[in-house]
Amino acid sequence: MTLLDLLGRRMALRVLWELSNANAPLTFRELEAAAETNPSVLNKRLKELRDTQIVEHCKEGYCLTSEGRSLVALILPLHAWSESWASKLRTER
Amino acid sequence: MTLLDLLGRRMALRVLWELSNANAPLTFRELEAAAETNPSVLNKRLKELRDTQIVEHCKEGYCLTSEGRSLVALILPLHAWSESWASKLRTER
DNA sequence: CGGGATCCCCGACGATACTG
DNA sequence: CAGTATCGTCGGGGATCCCG
Numbered sequence: 001m002t003l004l005d006l007l008g009r010r011m012a013l014r015v016l017w018e019l020s021n022a023n024a025p026l027t028f029r030e031l032e033a034a035a036e037t038n039p040s041v042l043n044k045r046l047k048e049l050r051d052t053q054i055v056e057h058c059k060e061g062y063c064l065t066s067e068g069r070s071l072v073a074l075i076l077p078l079h080a081w082s083e084s085w086a087s088k089l090r091t092e093r
Numbered sequence: 094m095t096l097l098d099l100l101g102r103r104m105a106l107r108v109l110w111e112l113s114n115a116n117a118p119l120t121f122r123e124l125e126a127a128a129e130t131n132p133s134v135l136n137k138r139l140k141e142l143r144d145t146q147i148v149e150h151c152k153e154g155y156c157l158t159s160e161g162r163s164l165v166a167l168i169l170p171l172h173a174w175s176e177s178w179a180s181k182l183r184t185e186r
Numbered sequence: 187c188g189g190g191a192t193c194c195c196c197g198a199c200g201a202t203a204c205t206g
Numbered sequence: 207c208a209g210t211a212t213c214g215t216c217g218g219g220g221a222t223c224c225c226g
Contacts, residue, residue, distance in 0.1 A: 003175035008101025010219065028188050038220060043189055052182060067178070074174055078167050082096035085160065089145060103199065121208050131200060136209060191224085198217090205210080 006052065011037050011045050013075070015055070016064070020072050025061030099145065104130050104138050106168070108148070109157070113165050118154030 007013055018034040019026060026034065032042050046062065049055035054068040064072065100106055111127040112119060119127065125135050139155065142148035147161040157165065 003171070003178065004097070004101050004106065008097045013097065038222085039189065040191095040220060040222085041218090044218085046189090052178075071174060071178075074171050078096070078171065081164060081167055085096065085145075085164075131202085132209065133200065133202090133211090134198090137198090139209095188226090189224105190226105192222085194221095195219085196217105197219100199215085201213095203210105203212085206208085 001048075006048055007075075009045065009048075011035050011041055012049065015042070015045055015049065016068065016072055016075075019055065019062060019064050020069070022063075025058055025063040027061045031062060094141075094145075099141055100168075102138060102141070104128050104134055105142070108135070108138055108142065109161065109165055109168075112148065112155060112157050113162070115156075118151050118156040120154040124155060 014035045014037075015031060018031060022034075028039075028042070028046075031046075032039060035042065046055065049068075050057060053065055054071060055062055056065050056068075107128045107130075108124060111124060115127075121132075121135070121139075124139075125132060128135065139148065142161075143150060146158055147164060148155055149158050149161075
């Protein structure tokens with residue numbers, strides 16, 4: 001599985017986003033609510049993200065590993081780019 | 094469609110990669126060979142990439158737009174990260 | 187509360203044949 | 207050479223139920 005494979009899947013980025021915005025670890029149910037998803041998908045994503053050591057299951061919930069945090073840092077510019085790109089495409093049509 | 098949706102699809106990154114490494118525009122058949130894919134998938138990806146103005150159909154083939162080039166620039170660090178990440182995971186198991 | 191099991195559905199993929 | 211049409215296959219998404 002490639003990185004973009006993983007990140008492209010439903011709720012993968014959303015989970016990273018929610019975790020990076022929380023100052024405390026989030027529980028399974030909290031994540032489920034925050035990401036507005038169902039246990040099935042959330043469970044699959046978390047398993048993949050744990051397997052790849054981007055997220056870990058620490059005491060009292062899930063949080064980003066240091067790897068995960070460095071990845072999020074790289075994604076932010078990409079996210080910014082995609083925002084302006086999306087709005088640009090929208091206004092053109 | 095979101096950016097990662099688009100980039101996560103088969104051959105999307107590969108096409109960007111091949112185009113960014115070519116110093117001249119590539120024809121449909123050349124891209125097909127370079128990316129080791131079939132016309133069906135290539136056609137779909139090119140259509141999406143053209144719609145979103147990341148790739149354009151210039152004289153004598155396909156090439157990146159300036160948008161496309163700025164996107165590729167942002168992806169490179171991510172790519173580097175994923176390389177070391179993949180090899181790290183591999184050696185750990 | 188955490189998370190695995192099941193089941194259905196739909197859309198992406200991929201091969202190939204075909205047309206302008 | 208460029209691109210479209212067709213069709214079977216496969217895997218992910220999502221809802222829901224259930225057990226420890």
